[in-house]
Amino acid sequence: MARILIYSHDTYGLGNIRRMATIAEALVAEDESASVLIITGSPMLHAFRLPPRIDYVKLPCLNRSDVGQYDVKHLAITQDSARRMRASIICAAAVDFDPDILLIDKKPLGVMRELQPTLEILSRRARPPRTYLILRDILDAPEKTREVWERNGYHAQIERYYDEILVVGERGVFDLADEYEFPPASASRLRYAGYLRRGAGRTRPAEMRKRIGVGDEPLVLVQTGGGADGAATIDAYLDGLEMFGEAPPLRSWIICGPELNAVDRVRLRNRMAQMPHVIHQDFADDMNACMNTADAVVSMGGYNSVCEILSLGKPALIVPRVLPVEEQWVRADRMARRGMVDCLHPDDLDGPTMHQRLQDLLLFGKAQIVARQSLSLDGLEYLTRRVLRGAAPMRQACGAVLAALA
Numbered sequence: 001m002a003r004i005l006i007y008s009h010d011t012y013g014l015g016n017i018r019r020m021a022t023i024a025e026a027l028v029a030e031d032e033s034a035s036v037l038i039i040t041g042s043p044m045l046h047a048f049r050l051p052p053r054i055d056y057v058k059l060p061c062l063n064r065s066d067v068g069q070y071d072v073k074h075l076a077i078t079q080d081s082a083r084r085m086r087a088s089i090i091c092a093a094a095v096d097f098d099p100d101i102l103l104i105d106k107k108p109l110g111v112m113r114e115l116q117p118t119l120e121i122l123s124r125r126a127r128p129p130r131t132y133l134i135l136r137d138i139l140d141a142p143e144k145t146r147e148v149w150e151r152n153g154y155h156a157q158i159e160r161y162y163d164e165i166l167v168v169g170e171r172g173v174f175d176l177a178d179e180y181e182f183p184p185a186s187a188s189r190l191r192y193a194g195y196l197r198r199g200a201g202r203t204r205p206a207e208m209r210k211r212i213g214v215g216d217e218p219l220v221l222v223q224t225g226g227g228a229d230g231a232a233t234i235d236a237y238l239d240g241l242e243m244f245g246e247a248p249p250l251r252s253w254i255i256c257g258p259e260l261n262a263v264d265r266v267r268l269r270n271r272m273a274q275m276p277h278v279i280h281q282d283f284a285d286d287m288n289a290c291m292n293t294a295d296a297v298v299s300m301g302g303y304n305s306v307c308e309i310l311s312l313g314k315p316a317l318i319v320p321r322v323l324p325v326e327e328q329w330v331r332a333d334r335m336a337r338r339g340m341v342d343c344l345h346p347d348d349l350d351g352p353t354m355h356q357r358l359q360d361l362l363l364f365g366k367a368q369i370v371a372r373q374s375l376s377l378d379g380l381e382y383l384t385r386r387v388l389r390g391a392a393p394m395r396q397a398c399g400a401v402l403a404a405l406a
Contacts, residue, residue, distance in 0.1 A: 001033040005099035008040040009106040015302040017042040020105050028053045030384040037097050039090055057093045059086045087114040094118045101387055102131040108154045119161045130390040133162050136303045137169020140325040142179040155186045165190045168379045173334050193383045194376035198311040201289025208293040212279050218250040221294035225302050227257015231264040232349055233319045239351025240358055254280040296361045301328035311377055315365020317357050318343040339371035
């Protein structure tokens with residue numbers, strides 16, 4: 001029986017919590033005796049359909065600005081108070097849950113080093129948990145990441161607290177250890193798991209098309225993740241769509257995201273209401289089914305969105321976020337160089353460019369599918385096997401000791 005504690009980085013958008021929730025689901029599906037506790041500040045985890053044996057502890061929300069600074073999102077308390085409160089909740093949950101396995105998302109010490117007390121306490125136990133750092137394929141531009149990791153002393157902390165670093169990406173797309181100049185102690189812990197394959201969702205395409213009122217015509221899905229900074233992409237898409245005239249050769253399904261600000265939400269809703277060939281909604285709790293229904297996708301370049309695009313075999317135009325980190329741009333650019341996606345820098349967003357890229361996507365998008373054939377999408381299988389294999393000996397050893405003492 002494995003107890004698995006997952007810490008999910010949670011200060012912006014939906015990407016981190018969606019990725020870690022997917023990993024949690026895979027772990028309980030692989031091991032029927034496993035239970036998973038997720039610790040996160042995400043305000044959206046309650047909206048996900050989590051299977052049995054997964055529960056979560058909700059931390060007070062933080063917000064990350066466009067320049068990467070943190071502040072308190074909802075509570076009238078100082079940043080220091082929020083950090084202490086979050087650190088105390090994390091520590092109490094971890095001590096009482098007593099995990100066999102610890103999975104930490106992205107930041108070795110958590111947001112504002114809030115994980116360090118918990119890591120120190122757990123590492124001193126007679127039976128410390130096996131601890132993994134889960135990194136996506138790309139963190140940020142190489143020079144920025146090297147500076148951040150050196151300034152925060154992350155490599156020393158990895159050597160102290162972590163057993164392995166599992167990268168849910170592929171070395172052929174981005175050689176993380178080389179580009180970020182990992183020292184030998186960190187590089188020796190690093191394993192490339194592959195990208196995380198995503199399923200087709202709960203609703204079949206025919207049923208979904210019927211539900212949204214679309215027939216056999218080409219359907220383009222436009223989604224901007226959480227939506228906090230998605231208004232410009234949606235506006236440019238609508239500008240490009242209008243250039244087709246009153247009868248565009250496609251239907252459009254636009255999912256704005258729950259974090260789009262109220263002013264833009266009302267404005268875009270009013271604009272799209274005047275376009276009968278456009279379907280729009282704020283949030284979808286099964287984005288995989290939405291994407292599987294579409295013929296092509298216009299999307300930001302977040303890790304989860306790209307994994308869904310790759311898994312479901314959809315031609316895609318990626319309009320990446322470039323602030324406060326360049327992760328999405330680096331990912332989109334590296335994959336576009338290999339012909340796997342098309343990408344458009346947000347500085348180049350305008351109606352005519354979007355109009356041309358849409359036409360190219362519909363006419364030539366299938367070439368992207370061919371270019372992706374060598375890409376590994378076995379990350380979930382690799383990760384679950386490696387993590388659970390590390391848990392079994394600890395429980396078995398504990399059981400053997402208890403049996404000997406009986």
